[in-house]
Amino acid sequence: MNDVIISLFASAGYDRAAQGVAGAGRRLAADCGAQLHAVIIGAPDAAMKAAVAAVADAVTIADIGDYQTEICLSALTQICKTLAPQAVLLSNDFYSQELAPRLAHRLGGSAVADGLALNLVEGKVRVNRSVYGGKAMATIELQRSPAVVWLRARAFDPAPLRPEATTAIQPATLDLPTRVSTTIIERKVEAGDEARLEDAKVIVSGGRGLGSPEPFNELQKLANILGAQMAASRAACDAGWVPPSWQVGQTGKKVAPGLYLAVAIHGASQHLAGISDAKNIAAINIDKDAPIFKQCRFGIVEDYRKVVPLLIARLNALKK
C-alpha cells in the first residue's frame, strides 16, 4: 500500500495541531497497512525533527524558505507525486487550507475540508465533517485518490511515540519555479488581543453582575490562560467599566467563537443576538433561571467571586 503523508509547517513546530494530524495519519496508515510519511515545510528546529521522527516512518524536509503559495504548492506536488500516497493529511491552518484543494487537483485526487473523523471503507477514505454551521453532520466519501484532507487537527488524539524507531530524515530534491505571479511582500504577526473580537476563538465576557470594573482584571487573567479575547454586555459597557468596543449583542459585535464564557451576564435577547453563532456557550451566574443558561452547553450556578479564582487556578494546572 502507498503511504499516508502528513504535511506540517516548520514554523508552527510540533504543536497540538501537528500532533493531531500525526495521530490521525498514523491510525489511517494502520488501517490501510501503509507507512506514515511526514513532510515538513520550512526549516524545522532540532526538537521538531526529533519529535516528528519519533512518530513517523519517514520524514522529508522541504526547506523552501518562507511560505510562498505557488512555490509551496509546487514543492508539495512534486513530493507527493514521487511518493504517490494514498492520502495526504493537513492541519486546518490557513496555509494548509489554501493548498489542499489545489494539491488534490494537481495530484488527480479529491480534497475535503475540516475533517472530524477518518475511516477507510472499501478502499475509499470517508470523512465526517460538520456542515450547516454545526447543525448537521455529513459523511463524505472521496472518489479519487489520493485523499487530501485537512483536519480539525486538535480534535484528534496525538500519535503514539515510537522511541526506538530510527526514522530517516531526508531533504527533498525539488525543481521549483523561479518566477511566480504572487509574492508575499509583508508578514505581520498580530498579538492575540489585537485580533478582532469577531474572529476570536475564545471569548471571556463580563456583565453588570460583576458589580464594578475591578473584576474584569480577574477575567483578563482567565482570558490570558485560555488565549481568549475579552468582551462585555452593554450594561457593563454603559457603566463605563470597559470600553464600548467590547459590547457584544444586537447593537454591538456579532461574534462566533468556539467558546463564549459569559460571566455574570443575564442573557437578554439583545445580548444573545450577538452570540448566536458561537459554537459553545458556557456561563457563570448566580441565578439558575438566568436565560443565558438556556443557550449554554454547560454552566455553573454560583457567585462568580468564588468561581473565578478557583477556575484560574485549576485551568493553570490543567494547561500544564
Place this chain on the structure above:
Amino acid sequence: MPVNIIVCVKQILDPEIPSRDFRVDAEQREAVRGAANLVTNIFCENALETALQLKEKSGGKITVISYGADSTEDALRKALAMKADAAIHILNDGQAHPDPLSVAQVLAAAIRKLGEFDVVMLGRESGDWGVGQTAGLLAEELGVAAVAFVDKVEIGADGLQLKRQTDVGYERVAATMPLVISITNDEHNVPRIPKTRDVMMSFRQPLTKWTLEDLGVNAAEVRAGNHYYAVVDLFIPVQELNCEFVDGDTLEARVEKFAQRIIEVTGSM
C-alpha cells in the same frame, strides 16, 4: 486601470434558521428548506462588495456568475441591485449539492466562454456545506495563480496588492493578473444594502442564462456531481440542547468539572 472582474456567488439555505427548525432529508442527503428562505452566501457577498469597491477605484466591469437551481436568479438579481454590471445564471438541473470539482469545472467553462478576465473573486466558503475549495479548484481549472483568505484588494504597482489573513496576523501579497482570490470577511467589506430603486431596477435588467450544454462540459458527470466526492450520509447529531449544570459535592469539585469542560471544548479547536 480598469479591471475586468468576475465574481462567483452561491445561493444557500438561510444559515440563521434556528436549530430547532432545522431538519434534514437523510434519503436525499440534503437539508429540508421548510419555511426558511434562500439567501446569498455571506462570503460571496463580501466578495462582491470587495469587487464593487475595487471597481469604484479602478473602473472596469463586474460580471457575476452563479451555478444553481432556478431560485438562483434571486441571488443574481440582488447582485445586480448591488450594482454588478452583468449576471450569468448557469442552470443546475442536476444534483442539488454537486461536489466542488463539478462546480469549479462549470465555472471555469463559463469563464472561458466569457473570454478575457483579470480577476475572479469567490467567497472563502459557503454557509451551508462549508466546502472551502471552489476558489482553489477553479484556479487549477483555469491554470492561474490563487490567493486565499483575502480581505482587501487594491491596485498595486504591477497588478493587485492584496491583504490576506493568516493564523497569526496578516500578509500583504503582490500579485499579477489573471488571478483567482477567495475573500473572507472584515469590517471593510460588509456587503452594502442595495437601494430599493436598484432592487426594483434589477428586475428589469437582462440576465444571461446558460445551460451545461452551452458550456461544453461533461454534462452527465457534472449533473451527477459526485465524481470528486459523494455525500454518503447526512444527519443531525443528537445534542444535549439543555445546559449541563456541573455538579459535585463541593465547590471545588464543581469548578474542577467546569474547568474540564472548558479544556475539552477549547482543546479541540
Place this chain on the structure above:
Amino acid sequence: MMNPELATREVFWNIPHSLVWVMYLMFVASMAVAAYGIYRRVQIWRRGLSAKRFDRPLERLKLLLKHSAAQQRTVREKYAAIFHTFIYTGFIVLALATTVVAIEYDLGLPVMQGRFYLYFQSFIVDVFGVLVLIGVGIALYRRAIVKPRKLVYTDEATLILTAIFLMALTGFLVEGWRIGATDEVWGKWSPFGYLLAQASAAMLSRNAMRAAHFGAWWTHAVLVFGFIAWSPFTKMAHVVFAPLNIYTASLRPTGAALKNLDIEKAMESGAPLGVKSLAQFTWKDLADFDACTECGRCTGVCPAHTVGKELSPRDIILDLQKFMHANPRAAFGLPNGNSSNGNSANGGDQAASRKPQAASEALPIIGALAATSPAALWQCTTCGACMEACPVFIEQMPKIVDMRRFLVMEEADFPDTMADAVTSMETRGHPFKGTQSTRVDWTEGLQVQTMAEAKDAEVLFWVGCGGALIERNQKTVRATAQLLHKAGVKFAILGREEKCTGDPARRIGNEFLFEMLAKENTEKLNHYGVKKIITSCPHCFNTFRNEYPQYGGEYEVFHHSEYLAKLVDEGRLAPLEKNDKKITFHDPCYLGRHNGVFDAPRQLVQIAARNAPIEMAQSRENGFCCGGGGGMSFIDEPKDQRVNQERARQILATGADIVAVGCPFCTTMLEDGINARKGDRDVRVMDVAELLWQAVQDSTTNGANKN
C-alpha cells in the same frame, strides 16, 4: 339720567371728513397686502402633490369648532390657556366691535345704539381690551422670565407682542381721550377708558385731550392696518392658517398617518421614492409649515428631544417653512425668476435657461437644514406625541418618515443595526437577527393549533415577532393563549406561516418591503378566511387596523387587552386572587395615543390588582414613549440619551412595584431601562396578560373547592 335706549356715539368723532378717506385707503391697502401675503403662500402650496383633505365637511366643521373656535388643544397648556385665550378672545371681540362700527357707518344701519352700545360696544369691548393687555403681559413675562425651552426666541415674536400691546394701548387712549374730551355721559360703561379719561383730565385740558386723541387715533389706525398687512408674513399668519389647517386635518387616527407611496409610479416617472425635496411633499404638508404657531409643544413632548437628542419636530417644521419661503421656486425644482411669462421681456436668449427643471433637481432638504439632519431623523420613535400636542394639527411624524423613506430606499443610508433588522425582515420575515427562537417555541406544552390544522377557529391569535421570538415575551403570549383557552375561545395561530406585519419596515422607511409583507400577509389571512384577529403587539394591531385595509385586509382587530377585558366582562374569566403590589400602567403609543385604546388595559390592571393603578403624570394621550417604536429598538442610543431610561425614571418615581404594559417592545425597552436605574429595588415589568393570568390561575386553585 339720560335714556340708555338712546345711548350711542359718533363714529369718526374728531376726524375731519376730508381725512376719513385716508383711513379707507389704509384699510384697502392693508387688506390688499395681507391678501397678497396669503395668496403668495397658497401659491407655493400648490406646488405640492395632491392630498384629499376637503371630504367629509361635517366632521371637518366639528373639528374646526372644537379646536379652532373652542381651542381645546391650545388650552391644555397652563400659560397658553390664559394668555392665548385672552388675546384670542380679545381679538375676536374687538374685531366684532369694528364690524359693528362698519355696519353702523358704512351700511348706515343703526346698530351701535342703546343698550347694545352700552353693554357690548362699551363695556365688553373695554373689558376684553384689558384682557388683551393682560394676555400680552403674561406672554411677555413667559418669554422674558420663565423662558420655557420649547419656545423659539425670535425678534419677530417680541415685535408681534409689542405691536399687539401698542394697538390695545392706543385703542384705550383713543377711547379714554374721547370720553375725556367729550365728557361722554356713558363714559363709565367703558371702565378702563373712563379711568384713563379721569387720569388725563388731571393733567390735560379738553382741547389738549382732543388733540391727543387725534394723534392717538391715527397712530392706532397705522398700527392696526400695518399689523394686518404684516401678519401674513409672520407667525401671526396662523390666525388664518390655523383654522384652515384644522379644517383640513387628517380625520383618521394618528396610527394611520403615514402616506401611501405609489412605488411603481415613482419608478416609471423617475420621481424620488420618499421625500428628497419639498417637491415630494403634498400641498397639505406645505400648508402645515405655514400654519405653525411656533408654540414648541411638539418639541416639548418629543421623547427624543426630552432626553437631549437633536430631534426637534418644531424645528423641522420651522426650518422647512423658512427654506420654502427663501427658495420658493428652486425648492421645487422650478427655474428662478418670479413668473415665467413676466420676464419674457428680458429677451429670448434666456428662454433656454427657463426650461423647467425636473422635480428631482429641486433643492434637497435632508441634511441641508439643521433640523433635518439624518442623525435627527433617525431619532424619531414615531410615538406621535408631537402630532397629539400640536394645537393646529400639524403632522410632523409622517414628514419624518417621508424623509427616512428617501434615505432608506434611494440612498440605502441608515444605521447598520437597523439595516440588519430590515435585511432580516426581508429574508426571514422577522426583524430579530440572531434570535434562537422559532415561531412556535412558546407553545410548548400548550394545545395551540395552527390555522392549517384548526378548521373551526373563530379568531386568529396573531402572535407577532416580538412575542414569539424574544424569549422574555414568550411568557406574555403564553399567558394570553392560556387565558383564551380558559375562557373557551376557539382560536388558532399561523405558526411558522406568520411573518412580520411590516410595521418596523414601514416606520424605518422601507415602504417597498412593507408592501411586500402586507400583500403576503393579507393574502394568507384571506386564504384562511380570517375575520377576527387578536394581536399581542400594538404595532401589529395598528397595522391591521389602519394600514392593511388598503391591501384588501379588512378584519375585526382586537389588542389582547381589549379581548381579555371583553372576556372578563362576559364573565368568562373570573380572577379571584388579587395582586397586592403597587402597579402603574405604561401606555404603549401604538395602542393608546395612536389608536385610542386606554381603558381596556387599565381595566385588566384594576381587575388583577387589589389597589387602584397609579397613574403617571404622562399617561393616556400624553403617554411617554418607551423608546422602542419606529425601529428605534434596533439601534443603540447613546448611553446618556436613552428614552427608555427617562421613562424608567418616571415609572420609578411613582413608587410602583410593577409596571404593567401591553406591548413586547415596551416590555424589553422598559425592562432594560428599569434594570439600569432601579438599584436594589425590585421593580418588575409585566404584561397585562401576565397579570391577569396570575390572578386567574390562583382563582382556579381556590375555585376548585368551590365548584
